[in-house]
Amino acid sequence: LAAVVPMDGFHLANAELERLGRRGRKGAPDTFDAAGYVALLARLREADTTVWAPEFRREIGEPVAGAIAVAADVPLVITEGNYLLLDGAWASVRPLLDEVWYVQVDDGLRRERLVARHRRFGRSAEAAAAWVEQTDEPNARRIAAARHGADAVFTWGEP
Incomplete structure (x- = not known):
């Protein structure tokens, strides 16, 4: 539990x-x-x-x-x-x-999933792609730069 x-x-x-x-x-x-x-x-x-x-x-x-x-x-x-x-x-x-586990996801797969999520919640394809590029991507780079502090790295999904 x-x-x-x-x-x-x-x-x-x-x-x-x-x-x-x-x-x-x-x-x-x-x-x-x-x-x-x-x-x-x-x-x-x-x-x-x-x-x-x-x-x-x-x-x-x-x-x-x-x-x-x-x-x-x-x-x-x-x-x-x-x-x-x-x-x-x-x-x-x-x-x-x-413990902290860092979940590594292929960049292309991550972007694809983020765009799909933004679309599910009302953004157009263009607006979703722009949000991912302008907001989610800088955040992803920040997160990746801190992964050295994780106890384990787990790879998720297909590249």
Whole structure:
């Protein structure tokens, strides 16, 4: 038995991204509440009662607070996210994790899947491809540069 607590629940709300002028870069490291994510991870390590975590809902494009219940007696908490190994605001994440696995995906396959996901949630083919190139690709390069901090590298998918 395990609980899954994704980092994506810490996306800043769209209204806040608009206010900060970051909506066009949603998904970049500074468009998340990294400190809130760190606080949740620390809280999960010490919990003696249920902890409620946020979840990102793609169908509305927003995080939803208190959507994931993590019981105090759950034996394993799995978290996933792109920025677990970054420095700066994210540097406090790694010490709170027992292991970090880096998932290596062929660049072409990753781009193809990202474009398909953006299309599923309403972007045109052109807009999806542009978003991947302008937003997702710089993020992917940042993530790949930090992979040296992983405990294991796992290759996913066909090249």
